Amino acid sequence: MSVSIKTKKGMNVAAYRRGSGRGLVYFLTVPFYNALQYRELIRVVLGRELYQRFRASYFGWIWAVATPLLMLLVFTAVSTNILKIGGDTEINFALSMFIGLLYFNLFAELLNRAPLLLSEHVNFIKKSIFPSEILAWTSMLRSLTYAGIGFVVYLAFQLYIVGIIPLTALLLPFILLPLFLFLLGMVWFFSALGAFTRDISFMVAAVMPIFIFVTPVFYSVIGQPLEVQLTTYINPLAPYVEMTREILLLGRLPDLMTFLIAWGVAVVVFYGGYSFFMRFRSVAVDVI
Amino acid sequence: MSSDWMIRCTNVGKAYQIYAVYDHRLMQMLFGRFKKFYQDFWVLRDISFEVKRGECVGVMGRNGAGKTTLLQLICGITEPSHGEILTRGRIAPVLALGSAFDLDLTGRENVLVGGAVLGLKRARILKLMNSIQEFSGIGEFFDRPVKFYSSGMAARLAFSICAHVDADILIIDEALAVGDEAFQEKCLKFIDDFRAKGTVFFVSHSVKQIRALCSRVIWIENGGVREIGDPKQITEKYQKALMQEKDDSARFHIGN
Numbered sequence: 333m334s335v336s337i338k339t340k341k342g343m344n345v346a347a348y349r350r351g352s353g354r355g356l357v358y359f360l361t362v363p364f365y366n367a368l369q370y371r372e373l374i375r376v377v378l379g380r381e382l383y384q385r386f387r388a389s390y391f392g393w394i395w396a397v398a399t400p401l402l403m404l405l406v407f408t409a410v411s412t413n414i415l416k417i418g419g420d421t422e423i424n425f426a427l428s429m430f431i432g433l434l435y436f437n438l439f440a441e442l443l444n445r446a447p448l449l450l451s452e453h454v455n456f457i458k459k460s461i462f463p464s465e466i467l468a469w470t471s472m473l474r475s476l477t478y479a480g481i482g483f484v485v486y487l488a489f490q491l492y493i494v495g496i497i498p499l500t501a502l503l504l505p506f507i508l509l510p511l512f513l514f515l516l517g518m519v520w521f522f523s524a525l526g527a528f529t530r531d532i533s534f535m536v537a538a539v540m541p542i543f544i545f546v547t548p549v550f551y552s553v554i555g556q557p558l559e560v561q562l563t564t565y566i567n568p569l570a571p572y573v574e575m576t577r578e579i580l581l582l583g584r585l586p587d588l589m590t591f592l593i594a595w596g597v598a599v600v601v602f603y604g605g606y607s608f609f610m611r612f613r614s615v616a617v618d619v620i
Numbered sequence: 621m622s623s624d625w626m627i628r629c630t631n632v633g634k635a636y637q638i639y640a641v642y643d644h645r646l647m648q649m650l651f652g653r654f655k656k657f658y659q660d661f662w663v664l665r666d667i668s669f670e671v672k673r674g675e676c677v678g679v680m681g682r683n684g685a686g687k688t689t690l691l692q693l694i695c696g697i698t699e700p701s702h703g704e705i706l707t708r709g710r711i712a713p714v715l716a717l718g719s720a721f722d723l724d725l726t727g728r729e730n731v732l733v734g735g736a737v738l739g740l741k742r743a744r745i746l747k748l749m750n751s752i753q754e755f756s757g758i759g760e761f762f763d764r765p766v767k768f769y770s771s772g773m774a775a776r777l778a779f780s781i782c783a784h785v786d787a788d789i790l791i792i793d794e795a796l797a798v799g800d801e802a803f804q805e806k807c808l809k810f811i812d813d814f815r816a817k818g819t820v821f822f823v824s825h826s827v828k829q830i831r832a833l834c835s836r837v838i839w840i841e842n843g844g845v846r847e848i849g850d851p852k853q854i855t856e857k858y859q860k861a862l863m864q865e866k867d868d869s870a871r872f873h874i875g876n
Contacts, residue, residue: 376736380722380729455720460713460737461695529646612649614699618636619645 363465363516363606370466377470382477393481400482404430404489423493428581430486432549432573438479439515439547439569440540445471446519447526447533451620458617465609468519472512490580498583507575507586510598514568517598517605524609527616548573568597625708626789626819627671627694632703634689635660663689664843667703676811676820678834678851680858685840687823691793694821709788709818712738714779723767727758727777730766734781748784756780757803775799783810790814791821808833827855 367374386392407426445452449467456462491497526532547569571594575586637658639645644657651657664686671677681687692698693705695713720737721730731752735745753762756776761769769777775798782790790811799807811820811833824830830837830851837854839846847854 372742373736373739376733376742380725380733383729384722384724456737458692458697459719461697461711461739462737525646525649528649529643531643531646615649617698 359603363602366463366465367469370463373463374466374469374473377466378473381470381474385474396478396481397485400430400434400485401489403433404486408493424581427486427490427494428577429550431576431580432547434479434482434486435511435569435573435576436544436547436549437482438475439543441475441478442472442515442519443522443536444533444540446522447530447536449519449523450527450616454620457620464613464616465520465606468516468523468605468609471519472515476512487580497580500579500583500585503579503586504576507572507579507591507594510595511572513602514594514598517601517603520605520609521601524612524616527612527620543567543569546570568601624672625670625706626673626675627669627708627821628704628706629667629669629694630704632664632667632693632700632705633662634664634686634693634698635662635701637661662843664693664700667840667845669838669845669848671819671821673819674815675836676815676822676834678830678837679821679823679840680825680830680837680855681840682862686843687840688793690840691791691821691823694789695791707789710739710786711789711791712782712785712787713791714782714793721766721774721778724765726765727756727762727769728753730777731781734778735785738781738785738787740785752780752784755783755806757806772798772800772803776803779803779807783807788818789821790818793823794825804829827859830855 386396389395391398404426407429408423411422411426411429446468449471450457450464453462453464453467457464487497487501522532522536546567571590575590575594578584578586637645637648638661639648639658648657667690679687679690689698691713693700694707695711696705696707697713720734722733725733728749731749732742732745735748736742740748756762756773756779758769758773758776761773762777766774766777779799792811808829811822814820820833822830822834834851836848837851838848839854839858847857
């Protein structure tokens, strides 16, 4: 009982004792340990957000399924009837466009919200002892729920139209995992930055539409000239879109180099974002 | 110094950063190590005190004296600019009651959120739910969205949640001002009982409440401790000082 803690947090003594032995292992595990420790809180805050999204409307979850389905149908109709690409490729074109859009939407939704994340929860942060770093988790899990529904709709659609989902689709978790890490890191980074100036939020909103064209949503990187390939790969989303297309649509293993680069970038962004957020967290409280 | 303290503040000071231009915040964040873009605004300076187990300490002071900042520092919501604050055990803050409620959720659902924020496990909250409902005394409104509550009802609900947290230190910020007499009575009784197992830190403008509850009073003025001591003596002096000083807007000023 005679454990004294600095008033970082009145509630979690253990976390702070852990913090005294700072090493590489601590650095690598602390973001996950932290999320695990607050899992109950993450669940409640997430539940509250999903409630606002789904239960406040008449059809609730139906919208979440109808939106991607409608989009898939429109894509298919456009690529078969208007673009007239011909043969097998047209349905592939529609499906691959949908995969691109799915990732873009996930990315855009998260990043558009990130700069305002802290001021959105200002009452929690200023009026109670609230670990604001969990907001990145809840905000990501919320967006993942929508993206997940989109994914399921997509897979069902592919199964129905094409009749097959290749075995390589089982590799999907290995591609999604680095994506989650990458997104979490980005949200931490932009939410800390966004607390200091509203311009970050406007900047993200201004830059985001560019991403839809830089990300290979409407085209594929493969088969493009080298310069296009290079510029696209600077975009952090592109590798995920390409790799997912390969394993889901073409039944091929993803390019190993692309895979490793994606993981590398994700890990750096994740730990960088977390450290950045934790460093500026206490200062951010005073300015939001 | 004794060793059975629950809260210990040593030379605590807090300066907020006042920016002339809004975007200097970003500049400070990026280039802060080269140049200072803000003006310091000292809310608290050099505060030192100790609170022991079983004590109920009242905090008095005029608006803007730094009472809420002191509570936020003790809770660890914001960090002191200098000095050290040590606390023992779990803190339950009853700061600005009900402001964190989600208006679209029902009282019951808000209890789940609020309880989780205060660190209660879901199973524990569900177990306490009936007791919380009863303590709040808002009847059928418990299952209505909070947007239909009166401010008194919201305060009742908020206090009821905090009353059910197994805390060692209870921090109360002018929370009881909104409730009606009957509810205030209930809360005061709760706080009194709470002292048997924990420590209470209590901000109020009500001399009556402070005298009834507190074993010690800290009088804060212009960010510093003006006096610490017996509730009766201090409240008398405080009231006398108020009468003399009147309400003068020159009290609020930024800078040194």
